[in-house]
Amino acid sequence: MAVNVENNEDLARYNQDIAPTTQEQRQWSLYNYLSLWIGMAHNIPTYLMAGGFIVLGLNWWEAILTVFVGNMIVLVPILLNAHPGTKYGIPFPVLARASFGVVGAGIPAFLRALVGAGWFGIETAIGGQAIQTFLLMIIPGWAHFSDVFSFVGMNLGGWISFLLFWLMNVWIIYHGIQAVRRFEAWAGPLVLLLGIGLLIWALNAAHGFGPLLQRPATVHGTAFWAVEIPALTSVVGFWATLSLNIPDFTRFAKSQQAQEWGQAIGLPLTMTIFSGIGVLVTSATIVVFHHAISDPITLLGHFHNVVILIIALGAVVVATLSVNVAANIVSPAYDLIQLFPKHLNFARGGLITGILGIVMVPWLLISNPHIYIFTWLDVYSGFLGPIAAILIADYWVFRRRTLxxxxxxxxxxxxxxKNGYNPLAIWALAAGILVSLIGKVVPPLVWLFNYSWFVGFAVSFGVYLVLMNAKYHNPTPSREMPSSHLSH
Known part of the structure; x- marks a missing residue:
């Protein structure tokens, strides 16, 4: 559905990269969405997640079930926000204009872009670690050369490896969104093969899957729920980013069925399988190395066959590159265009995202796994849950899917x-963020923070609908709200 821009000088917030897609641009099939999620879900943080839950006291099947349930929950807002992307061909920052205002959409876009840049930096640091491990294995003296100085907590070898992986990401994004589609189409299955390979190794090396599967849960009753609820929130928060900007991808879908079935199969199934692989392989390392190795990059460093090591580390790089390009560059690039539509395009937005990812010194963040996996996820869930609620409430309830x-x-x-901003959406967003995060600083209300995504979503959803219906007195805004003579 193309926008006719001829003789229309009022299109002040128009940009070709965020314009509605044409029929010719809609090339993404069910397989593309399936491979997209395989590529994004099969990454190092997914591998580590279930293992982190076991450290907190869950047993292996409770940890894997938590991952499955959390992804089934977050699939709901993902599919709800995916629908307008396919129906109207618009990305997330443009969809947000319906509720936040043509200019005000910059608020949720900026918040989403910051989170995306943070994740980009984290994944780039992980990819850099894989390259560093590879260089240490194949270049004699690399350890001595790379350790000559340290800057902001990382040595020269770490910086070289980090920037090499950073450049790989930027190279792909500079070739456009269709390059992302082509890359994901083959990268996703390759990552799955890596996981299966590790699983086969674990089964053979440990003559089974090790003692972790016999280990009982260490938390029960009230203590169990004190762990389970924050863990479930973390799983939901893991893809809370994509629950907002999934229209960035579904705007290229051939049909609603293609994106719906591709995502419904791809997300919960692949996240659960890869988390399960992480648990089983980690369990086997206890038998083989006499201690748990939950980081697959560290595990690969114990392999002495150079050919296997090169193949495996190459797959890790592809896995990390796959999720980073799709989840952490594409969407922030569109978000930044919303802020400066006359000056930025897709490639420039991606480059700025990459620079922000360096400035946020992510290698320091991942040096503390507890902060990285839990505090990071739960805090930004308190921001993104309310945004998702407002988008869904506006499109599905208030406007009844009509834009x-x-x-x-x-x-x-x-x-x-009002001057491009919808104050009611901003008030609803502020209410959701306040209630969801107040428990972080007020200990008696910590239970609200443990449910941050859910609490923020519920509060903003209710507040937005109450305020909008009170002001416009009609759930079908086209009859009450000021309207232009132009239509789509």
Whole structure:
């Protein structure tokens, strides 16, 4: 559904990279969405997640079940926000204009971009570690050369490896969104083969899957729920980012069925399988090495066959590159375009995301696994849950799936609200963030923080609908709200 820009000087927030997709651009099939999720879900943080839950006291099947349930929950907002992307061909920052205002959409876009840049930096640090491990194994003297100086907590070898992986990401993004589609189509299955290979090794080396499967849970009753709820919130928070910006991908879908079935199969199934692989392989390392090795890059460092090591580390690099490009560059690039539509395009937005990922010194963040996996996920869940709620409440309940597309790009009309901002959406967002995160600083309310995504979602969803219906007195806004003479 293309926007006719001829003789329309009112399209102040228009940019070709965030324009509605044409029929020719809609090439993504069910397989593309399936491989997209395989590529994004099969990554190092997924591998580590279930192992982290076991450290907290869950047994192996409780940890894997938590991953499955959490992904089934987050699949709901993902599919709900995916629908307008396919129906109207618009990305997340443009969809957000319907509820936050043509200019005000910059608020959720900026918050999403910051989280995406943080994740980009984290995944780039992980990919850099894999390259560093590879260089240490194949280049004599690399350890001595790379340790000559340290800057901001990382030595020269670490910086070289980090920047090499950083450049790989930027190279792909500079070739456009269709390059992402082509890369994900073959990268996803390759990553799955790596996981299966590790699983076969674990079964043979340990003559089974080790003692971890016989280990009982160490938390029960009230103590169990004190662990389970934050863990479940962390799983939901893991893909809370994609629950917002999934329209960035579904705008290229051939049909609603293609994206719905591709995602419904791809997300929960692949996340659960790869988390299970992480638990089983970690259990086997106890037998083989007499201590648990939960980091697959560290585990690969124990292999002495150079050919196997090269193949395995190459797969780790591809795995990390796969999730980083799709989940952590594409969407922040679109988000930044929302802020500066006249000056940024897709490639420039991706480059800025990459620079922000360096500035956020992610290698220091992942040096503490507890902060990395739990505090990081739960805190930003308190920001992103409310945004998802407002988008869903506006599109599915308030507007009943009806948008006037061209007005999403205009400096007038029903989505311009007050100077481009919808104050009611901003109030609803602030209420959700406040209630979801207050437990982080007020100990008696810590239970609210443990449910941060759920609490923030519920509060913002209710507040937004109450305020909007009170002001416009009608759940079908086109009858009450100011409207332009233009339509899609």
């Amino acid at each position: 006037e597309v061209i007005q999403l790009y205009e400096a007038s009309g029903q989505y311009y609200y």
